[in-house]
Amino acid sequence: MARILITSALPYINGVKHLGNLAGSMLPADVYARFQRLRGHDVLYICATDEHGTPAELAAASSDMDVRAYCDEQHDIQKRAGDGFSLSYDYFGRTSNAPNIELTQHFAAVLEEKGLIEERVEHQVFSIDDDRFLPDRYVEGTCPHCGFERARGDQCDNCGRLLEPTDLKEPYSKISGSKNLEVRETAHLHLIQTKMEGKIRAWVDASTEWPSLAKSIAYKWLDEGLRDRSITRDLKWGVPVAKDGVARPGFETKVFYVWFDAPIGYIGATWEWAEANNGDWESWWRTDKGADDVTYVQFMGKDNVAFHTVSFPATILGSEEPWKSVDKLKAFNWLTWYGGKFSTSENRGVFMDQALDILPGDYWRWYLTANAPEGSDSAFTWDHFQSLINKDLADVLGNYVNRVLRFNKSRFEAVVPAGGEWGEHEDWLAGEMDARLKSAAENFEAMEFRKAAGDVRAIWALGNEYLTRAEPWTKFKTDPDAAAIGVRTALNFMTVMAKIAQPVIPNAAATILDALGIAEDERAWPQGEAKTLLTALPTGQSVEPPEVLFKKIEEADIEAWSERFGGAEG
RNA sequence: GGCGAGGUAGCUCAGCUGGUUAGAGCGCACGACUCAUAAUCGUGAGGUCGAGAGUUCAAGUCUCUCCCUCGCCA
Numbered sequence: 356m357a358r359i360l361i362t363s364a365l366p367y368i369n370g371v372k373h374l375g376n377l378a379g380s381m382l383p384a385d386v387y388a389r390f391q392r393l394r395g396h397d398v399l400y401i402c403a404t405d406e407h408g409t410p411a412e413l414a415a416a417s418s419d420m421d422v423r424a425y426c427d428e429q430h431d432i433q434k435r436a437g438d439g440f441s442l443s444y445d446y447f448g449r450t451s452n453a454p455n456i457e458l459t460q461h462f463a464a465v466l467e468e469k470g471l472i473e474e475r476v477e478h479q480v481f482s483i484d485d486d487r488f489l490p491d492r493y494v495e496g497t498c499p500h501c502g503f504e505r506a507r508g509d510q511c512d513n514c515g516r517l518l519e520p521t522d523l524k525e526p527y528s529k530i531s532g533s534k535n536l537e538v539r540e541t542a543h544l545h546l547i548q549t550k551m552e553g554k555i556r557a558w559v560d561a562s563t564e565w566p567s568l569a570k571s572i573a574y575k576w577l578d579e580g581l582r583d584r585s586i587t588r589d590l591k592w593g594v595p596v597a598k599d600g601v602a603r604p605g606f607e608t609k610v611f612y613v614w615f616d617a618p619i620g621y622i623g624a625t626w627e628w629a630e631a632n633n634g635d636w637e638s639w640w641r642t643d644k645g646a647d648d649v650t651y652v653q654f655m656g657k658d659n660v661a662f663h664t665v666s667f668p669a670t671i672l673g674s675e676e677p678w679k680s681v682d683k684l685k686a687f688n689w690l691t692w693y694g695g696k697f698s699t700s701e702n703r704g705v706f707m708d709q710a711l712d713i714l715p716g717d718y719w720r721w722y723l724t725a726n727a728p729e730g731s732d733s734a735f736t737w738d739h740f741q742s743l744i745n746k747d748l749a750d751v752l753g754n755y756v757n758r759v760l761r762f763n764k765s766r767f768e769a770v771v772p773a774g775g776e777w778g779e780h781e782d783w784l785a786g787e788m789d790a791r792l793k794s795a796a797e798n799f800e801a802m803e804f805r806k807a808a809g810d811v812r813a814i815w816a817l818g819n820e821y822l823t824r825a826e827p828w829t830k831f832k833t834d835p836d837a838a839a840i841g842v843r844t845a846l847n848f849m850t851v852m853a854k855i856a857q858p859v860i861p862n863a864a865a866t867i868l869d870a871l872g873i874a875e876d877e878r879a880w881p882q883g884e885a886k887t888l889l890t891a892l893p894t895g896q897s898v899e900p901p902e903v904l905f906k907k908i909e910e911a912d913i914e915a916w917s918e919r920f921g922g923a924e925g
Numbered sequence: 926g927g928c929g930a931g932g933u934a935g936c937u938c939a940g941c942u943g944g945u946u947a948g949a950g951c952g953c954a955c956g957a958c959u960c961a962u963a964a965u966c967g968u969g970a971g972g973u974c975g976a977g978a979g980u981u982c983a984a985g986u987c988u989c990u991c992c993c994u995c996g997c998c999a
Contacts, residue, residue: 688996731930732996739951743951750965751965754962756961757961758960758962759961760961761961809950813950816965819966823958826958826959
């Protein structure tokens, strides 16, 4: 039994995430976590909301709420959305909670001891009327490049260029609108990443289990040269720049920048998990305390790769403490909305809460896994969604379950029938099943989710093929025993179909396994002799058809949803 | 403008270190079956693998040039 630590990129606290975010980190991490649990491994799946930074403060302000209260509310909303999609986090923590604050301050102290953090004086915009500095998005003004009048302090939304707050012309405070601003000098802590370059490159070189997307991004950053970066901001909301509860002199009104504390949140959330479950977080994160046998797997969108392959490692490796660093890293491209971006303001795309409003989580889980943006960006379209759901879930899987159980109910009184002999059709099924099961397991293991879903679907299809060969409905007329072996094998195979479906569509799979009377502790990934697997159900066991597993998506649904969320015309 | 990822059947995509008639699912056509959510099973038609040139006995698969799409950054 292996120990596998899994983290998903942390969703930012600012609002419910859209399907692209789900598809690119939380969902595949969950599918992988579920698969590895079914294989009998000791899995710890950790996620958290990333709560610091100016977007959270500004969103809170515009909702007229205290930041903490805003984050409390948003955290609950995201937790519920995750529950709706059956995301099986062992813990869904918060970067604003105590463990992460302590860890962030710890890392800062250690890095400073190692000479990797320095105080440097910067020029920042200060608002006299607001009596505070205006970092990042707290100041807006005219873009010096394109003349856009409402460029933000960190970036111009019009031309896309990155800016420094002091670059803006005609700057004004986002808080009060005051133009009574001046540039003042203030000290900030800087992480000296330039000193870490060689160490990080060596670590990347040694990381053999990263896909090419991750490696190429990491090397791109290293080749361009790392920059020393400011890791503090003039804000109230964030991890205080303090040590042992005492603020660093001159930093009383400053906090660590979200960029620095967010990835530490993986560790912080594990600590939260430990506190809530009487667990030992250090055995997952400290190689001197038991984590040396842990395999750490990270899931993220491609925009996050640099932070996970360079920035966060700078913190981890720079500390020279025995922290666990990532072993396998799975990066996703974008799920697009008809080839373009998801956009709240332009009514393009479905957000997690809206998706659940329309259909249960399993429908989305299947689509987003079978159509995962792995090799390249992949486009969501309603037609494609309808096609996958109706064909794969309703017709191939759902109809199989229904046809077998209903036939069994009408001919064999809804119990697993006895009688009949194992024969050539059953041999055929066993052989096909073996080959496909092996392939499916390999693809899940390799985190090739599209291929894994293809294997799962192919195994479902095997059931229907088998029935065509065994044709119990014909045999029943002349030889009920010959029909019985067909139905019995079909029922046994249904247990396999459902077990392998568990990582992707856990709820529907549970419904099937419940109907078949499979105990909770007998639902592991199918392993062993095919014939044994196909003869496991005790004859006489009651098996009742469940409610329709998957409702088909009608044309009228597609029209209504296209209208509501945008579609081809967008 | 630089960098990155791509351009493979109508659609969505597979095709590792170059090697027999380029694959899958959907869609389409035809056939079979009737237990089932008008579901299922089988067969088939469809591609000069973005364009051009080169390397090689042999190239979606390597090299160069060009065109187009998406993203990141100037």
